Amino acid sequence: MFKLNRVFLFDGSKAPQESSHSDGHGGHSHHHHHHHGGGHSESNLKAIFSFPAGTLKANENARINIQIKNSDDTIVKDFELGHEKLMHLIVVSKDLTFFNHIHPEFDGAGEFTIDTTFPTGGEYKIIADVLPKGGSSTTLSEWVKVEGEAEMSGAINADTELMKIVDGKEVELTLSSMNANEEVTLTFNFVDTQTKEGINNLEQYLGAVGHVVIISEDANTYLHVHPMNEAETGPNAAFMTDFPKGGIYKVWGQFQHQGNVFTVPFVVDIK
Structure with a gap:
């Protein structure tokens, strides 16, 4: 659904x-x-x-x-x-x-x-x-x-490569478009870092395969995106959204595997 x-x-x-x-x-x-x-x-x-x-x-x-x-x-x-x-x-x-x-x-x-x-x-x-x-x-x-003491914060820069390693998993993000005001499919792909095999036993997290939160660089735009297929278990999980305007956005994907929730952050530059 x-x-x-x-x-x-x-x-x-x-x-x-x-x-x-x-x-x-x-x-x-x-x-x-x-x-x-x-x-x-x-x-x-x-x-x-x-x-x-x-x-x-x-x-x-x-x-x-x-x-x-x-x-x-x-x-x-x-x-x-x-x-x-x-x-x-x-x-x-x-x-x-x-x-x-x-x-x-x-x-x-x-x-x-x-x-x-x-x-x-x-x-x-x-x-x-x-x-x-x-x-x-x-x-x-x-x-x-x-x-309290604040850490020095630099500029938020877009990732040059949309692949992260989290909890023994290689997670790659692909976007069907990097343009504002277009329907964009965000697809997360999960691979085991050891075996290099796709992970196909993701578990339900809050009633879905995953949840994605996207916030603009100035924190004035917040998107909460739900999966296109909630019952998906990997190795891919697709989400559809559209960015209301161009700029830098941070994307957090949250998923559950073997009882543990893990969060994968990416930064994208939308034109």
């Missing part, structure tokens, strides 16, 4: 928030871009990210509380499962070197909570992906500041 792609354009005019406390407005994605009839970011919803410790510090346990609110400040309390979870939370550093895909727990009364850690100081974007009951898939984001 072909799954629709979801594309969200965040408001690029917002600077990263200096405060780790959200006022419910700064940096949220009130702009949306509709592709393939996929979900969008509903402007009448907002996410409130709060941190019981008051500040976020590198390499320390950070508890994040999240509430989704309507425009009248009432709390949304009913959500539907999206790929086996009520919320997918994506955390990326400003230079996109750090990526984390985690799943907060829901208390049933309107609050999601998760404990996580940030590896270094600096700015991070937190992206909450939810499906309110009776609504459509919605993504809301916020920039947060993490205290």
